Structures are given as C-alpha cells and as structure tokens.
Amino acid sequence: MDNKDKGSETQQKMWGGRFEALPSEALQAINASISVDQKMWREDIDCSVAHANMLAAQGIISETDKVAIIGGLEKITSQIENGEFEFSIELEDIHLNIEARLTEMIGEAGKRLHTGRSRNDQVANDFKLWTRRALQSTITQIESLQNILVNRSEQHFDWIMPGFTHLQTAQPVTLGHHLLAYVEMLERDNFRLNNAFHNAGECVLGSAALAGTPFPIDRETVAQELGFDCPNANSMDGVASRDFALEALGALSIAIVNLSRLADEIVLWSSPQFGFARLSDDWSTGSSIMPQKRNPDAAELIRAKAAKICANSNALLMILKGLPLTYSKDLQEDKVLVFGAFEDFWLSITAMRGMMETITFNRENMLKAAKLGYSTATDLADWLVRELGLPFREAHHIVGAVVKHAEQNNYPELALMPLSEFQKIDARISEAALSLLNVEASVSSRTSLGGTAPNNVKMQIEKWKDEHE
Ligand code: ARG
Secondary structure (H helix, E strand, O other): OHHHHHHHHHHHHHHHEEEEOOOOOOHHHHHHHHHHHHHHHHHHHHHHHHHHHHHHHOOOHHHHHHHHHHHHHHHHHHHHHHOOOOOHHHHOHHHHHHHHHHHHHHHHHHHOOOOOHHHHHHHHHHHHHHHHHHHHHHHHHHHHHHHHHHHHHHHHHOEEEEHHHHHHHEEEEHHHHHHHHHHHHHHHHHHHHHHHHOOOOOOOOOOOOOOOOOOOOOOOHHHHHHHOEEOOOHHHHHHHHOOHHHHHHHHHHHHHHHEEEEEEHHHHOOOOOOOEEOOOOOOOOOOOOOOOOOOOOOHHHHHHHHHHHHHHHHHHHHHHOOOOOOOOHHHHHHHHHHHHHHHHHHHHHHHHHHHHHHHHOOHHHHHHHHHHHHHHHHHHHHHHHHHOOOOHHHHHHHHHHHHHEEEEEEEHHHHHOHHHHHHHHHOOOOOOOOOOHHHHHHHHHOOOOOOOHHHHHHHHHHHHHHHOO
C-alpha cells in the first residue's frame, strides 16, 4: 500500500462514511489547508486539551479516556516540536491531522475527542487563539521599537534638522522631536492592537457545527482555561464570524503603514542628496555593479510589505462580503492572509529595530539643510505680530517680500542678511528681530505643548519613560 492510498483510507475514516469514491486529486489540492494551518498546531492542541478536560469533568467521556487523550496530545506536541510529525495533505487540515494521529496512537479514546464540537467551532477558536497570541507578541515588539526610538531621541534631543511639509523645508525642528512623533504613532498602534485583542475575548468552542450541542458542556470553564474572557453568546455567530481577524488586520495595516513612513524617511535620509543619516554596514546592501552604493533594502522592503499587509486585510474583507451565515469553506482562506500579514509585520519590525538601533545621524548636514529654504521666515512673521502688533496676514505678506529680496540678492539664509537689507522692505524691522532668525533660536522658541524646543523634547522623553516603566 503506498502512502497516497493509506492517506485516502484515513480520510475515508474521518468523514467519508457516505462516499463511494475518493476525492479527485484537484479537489484534494484546492481543499487542503494543512500547508497553511499547521502553523496553529499548538492552538489546536491547547483547545483539544481544554475540551477533553471539560468533557471528562462533565462526565461526557471517562476519566481514563481523558488521560489517554491528553497523554496522546502531549506526545504529538513533542513530535511536532521535534519535526517528527508527518503532516499529510490527504488529511486536509491541522484538525484532522492531529485527530487522526491521536486515534492511531490511542485507539478508541481518540475518536471520542470530537464529541460536542465540530471543525467549525474548532477552527474558529484555534484561529482566534492564534490571533490573540500574535497580537500580544506584536504589542511587545512595538514597545521594544518605541524604547529604541526614545533612546535615539534622547541622544539627539537638540540636534537641529529641517522639518518638512510637502517635502519642502518648512521650519527647523529637532531630530529628537521627529523621532518622538513615531513613538506617539506606535503608541496608538498598540492601543488599536490591544483593542483587537480584547474584542477577540469570546471563546467560540462549544458553538459546535452551528447550532450548539445537546451534550451538557461547560463553556465557561473552557473559555477560562484558554485565557478568553467568556464564551460567545450565539453559536451561529461563533462559527461564522471572522471580524476578530479583520480587526487584527486593520490594526496591523495601520501599524505597518506607520512603519512604512519611517522606512521611507530612512530611504530619503540615507541618500547622498540628503546625507542626514547612514545605515550601519549590517543594515546596508551593496550593488553588484556600482561599488559605491549603500542601499537601504530593508527599509524599501518594509514599504512593500505594507502594501501586502493592507492587501491581505482587503482580501479578507472581500471574502466575508456576501457570505451568508454560517460557516462556508471560503473562510478557510482567512488564515493564509492573517498568518502572512503577521509574519511580514514581525520581519519588518525586526528590521526596523535593527536599523533604528544602529543608524547614525550627520549633525552637520542636518544643520546645514535646516538653515536653507528660509526656514525661519515664520519666526520673522511671528516677531512682527508680537512686537509690532501687526495682523498675522500682513506680517506674512511683509516676510514674503523679505524672502524674495533675500533670494534675489543671493542671501541663502535670512540670518545672513544685514539689517539694512531687511529695512529696505520694512523699516520697522530691528536688530532684535534678526537675533531670532537663526535656527537655534527658532527651535528653542517653540515651547508650546507638543512643540519642538529641546527642553520640550527632554520633558516628553521623561514623561514617556515615567509612564512606561
Ligand atoms: N480547514 C477548515 C478551515 O480552515 C476547517 C473547518 C472545516 N469545516 C468543515 N465543515 N469542512 O476552515
């Protein structure tokens, strides 16, 4: 008997009671999910252990059967951990693979494990448990990136760089402030991921095929044993819903889009044209033809991974759209999307942590760039408002003329233009105004709540550290 025949025979035993012919090869190929869902083998076993414990406690199976089942599942755990478990495509998915092996090992008792449950509640619950664990791990990884960013901010709290709008020089800012912006964005990402975790707090196991079960099961205990908040209230909702996965993907999509923006800054900053930053050797790649190149491949790939994660999120929305209650096999395609999204995210954030830990910044180049583009023009307008009581619009107009004059007379910075030139535009501009037009004065003046002044940045860092100890 070759392997294929053996597998098919096992399949017959799992659900083939009413069939005379075996599934065609192409049906088997489109139907099998084992290559994907074997990733949640641990969750499948954890849920089965909780289920078996409950069945025995409720007197639905015997204590002896329970001991055999749990012993068997422990053996399967170590077989999978040691790479000794052979996953078979004939057995479709992780649930049937484990159940068939269990029965092979312990006989009759293995066949009793499926009492009072169905693959429909089993798959939904395994998947939910996997997603909850993935969310928790993601939150921890984001926290660790935040810590790196806070440390890098602290080291550069007063380093001056241009702040951009439209990628045009806008106003000078501090690098510490710029990096802290990402810490805030990631904080909201974690908030969203944490919400997704809590919204996935209902245990689905016990919903059975769709309508519940006549067995006197105890769903509260199962929920508790698996770390859920409570059992879900409606068995049809339990097996049909995947909004927990949508929420996880939604939160993950926003988080990767945030990471992708930082990745894009790394690409820009490390270009010779910007010259703001240099990736360490272990985070740069070379070109096979141009020996001078230091490419930021990892950052570029994070941008592309963002596209994939968002596409996965959209794909799951489209799978669910128009699906009637309850379970349809369409739902099997949920896992490849969610697993893939988390794996891409984890790879991306690992790369981002590595890059941000080791990237070095070029203080001189950033300072030079901050001075260009008449970045302190707003400071002059603010002075006209403050000291002369001009309406802001009027001040804005005067400074526009000042900038035009500086440009025409080849003064690259307002701070380098003599007072007499300013006074050609408006005689009321005095020496006192000039002293505010250097970039150091500009950033130091921005002390409003959330502003870029180095002292503010220091305070924001202290506050963050206090709140996250
Ligand atoms: N492999 C299936 C999935 O991932 C398990 C549930 C199958 N249920 C069923 N009634 N065929 O969705």
